[in-house]
Amino acid sequence: MIRHLITLMWNRKRANGLLIVEIFLAFVVLFSVGSVGVYTWRNYQTPLGFDYQDVWEIDLNPGTQPRAEQFGTLQRILQRLRSTPGIVSVSRSVSNTPFAFSENSTTLDTGEGTPQGYGDVYDAGAELPEVMGLRIVAGRWFDRRDDAVSRRPPVVITELMQKALFPDGQSAIGKTVRASLGKPEEFQVIGVSGPYRAGGELSEPRPGFFLYVSPQDTARAMQVLLVRVRPGAGAALEKRITNDVRAINASWEMGVNPLPTQRLAQLKVNLAPPVILGMVCIFLIVNVALGLFGVLWLNISRRRGEIGVRRAMGATAGNISLQVLGEILVLTTFGLGLGLLVAAQFPLLGVMGVQTGVYLTAMPLAAGLLYLLATVCALYPSRLAAGIQPAVALREE
Structure with a gap:
């Protein structure tokens, strides 16, 4: 089955090339934002080592x-x-x-x-x-x-x-x-x-x-x-x-700054870059999702005759649905393969001096999110393909 799906993808390599590039770029973005998120979360989980509650900083000016x-x-x-x-x-x-x-x-x-x-x-x-x-x-x-x-x-x-x-x-x-x-x-x-x-x-x-x-x-x-x-x-x-x-x-002049107040001010400043990156990432992922959904919809419309022949030869609705889902997952795997080659360079080269574990955690997170995204985008088009009746599809051809 997998070999058959790969053959189908190869036969339409020009049409699928752009989609693979889109998935590759989406993985790179998700990996980058995921690395920042994992790095920030790990730091947040590490103990401060002191108690800042009920502590004031007094700045004196002589x-x-x-x-x-x-x-x-x-x-x-x-x-x-x-x-x-x-x-x-x-x-x-x-x-x-x-x-x-x-x-x-x-x-x-x-x-x-x-x-x-x-x-x-x-x-x-x-x-x-x-x-x-x-x-x-x-x-x-x-x-x-x-x-x-x-x-x-x-x-x-x-x-x-x-x-x-x-x-x-x-x-x-x-x-x-x-x-x-x-x-x-x-x-x-x-x-x-x-x-x-x-x-x-x-x-x-x-x-x-x-x-x-x-x-x-x-x-x-x-x-x-x-x-x-x-x-x-x-x-x-x-x-x-x-x-x-x-x-x-x-x-002498003085100013009193409670540490809890300073902590909140610092958190707002330090959280701004991750939040902005997250918003940009969400925008890009939504566009990737719309692109996947549109490409699948168009492919099904163009392949109604092919699907009708398969149904006439005995393929069940479940077989058709699994084929559509399998095709998009194979395409996603190709794009992820390219993305993983790029992501693997980050821990090997020690980019930004971040611990290797941060990148090794971000990689499967980004890959899992992309597989989930591809699956969700393929569910409705696969149901549409499964609902095509052989007689109607062949009469339209």
């Missing part, structure tokens, strides 16, 4: 105050915030807070010729795990022991960074690593944390590491704070914080 006086003012603000009812904990940070559309990244390695880990850099105080619910899986977080000046400052790396630096499964605790932060500098790993995906749910999980900011650190001017507040805190607490900052120094 205004015209001399730089030499800013650290003292910042310390007074921190002291006031930690004593404010409704605030659970406060940690110093930098601009690349979660969902902030900001990143700071560099390379970390363990020496010449060793594996490197490229990831995000976060400056954090000792309170960050309490503020963000960050999980420590090995070693410890920063504490007062790290306030003393040492030849190798402490660093906490994420699990992904540990895997990148030590692919053989070694523990990173106590090891010396190097980072290029303006100039090469050595650090000692004191802890390994869980994931910390400041880029949000739709971003690709990346390695990262944390640098310690001691309470006495004046080298880095950081006027960004992460504050955990009690559940239900709202405008009243925000107004009190604003008034307290102005009371400490009237030249």
Whole structure:
């Protein structure tokens, strides 16, 4: 049966060529959009590694105050915030807070010729795990022991960074690593944390590491704070914080951005490209479906005599319906074969650095959708062909 269908398709290769090209292009579009969808879904399913609920980002602007006086003012603000009812904990940070559309990244390695880990850099105080619910899986977080000046400052790396630096499964605790932060500098790993995906749910999980900011650190001017507040805190607490900052120094300005609000804003921006691609894909698939349906309808109209002869020779309505359905599935297979040859190049060439599993998942999804589309488009025309009566068809010829 299959051999017969292939022979029929070959005998009408000119008429079917355009349809095969159309199916091929539809597969390429579906595969591309499917890859984006699978990639986005996998990222969304990966844990963030922190709790953003009831966390506020406070951005402070010292205004015209001399730089030499800013650290003292910042310390007074921190002291006031930690004593404010409704605030659970406060940690110093930098601009690349979660969902902030900001990143700071560099390379970390363990020496010449060793594996490197490229990831995000976060400056954090000792309170960050309490503020963000960050999980420590090995070693410890920063504490007062790290306030003393040492030849190798402490660093906490994420699990992904540990895997990148030590692919053989070694523990990173106590090891010396190097980072290029303006100039090469050595650090000692004191802890390994869980994931910390400041880029949000739709971003690709990346390695990262944390640098310690001691309470006495004046080298880095950081006027960004992460504050955990009690559940239900709202405008009243925000107004009190604003008034307290102005009371400490009237030249300082501040803005409060709840992380849940920033998360929603980031999701809207990051979801825009996949949604647009999906809409374009739907438009193209609808056109492909209309094309398949129209071609099948036209073929049946032109082949009424052939179908009438088959019915007169004893072919049942089911045989005719299966033949029409089989022909479109064979054509779909030809188009998919060409499309799979193109799609197979993506994981082989490592296009866009996406994991191979994303492409291997998108391929069968795109193929399955095309087979489903071809089957649905062929159902009604196949029923029309099955309903042709031999006498009527032969009289029309």
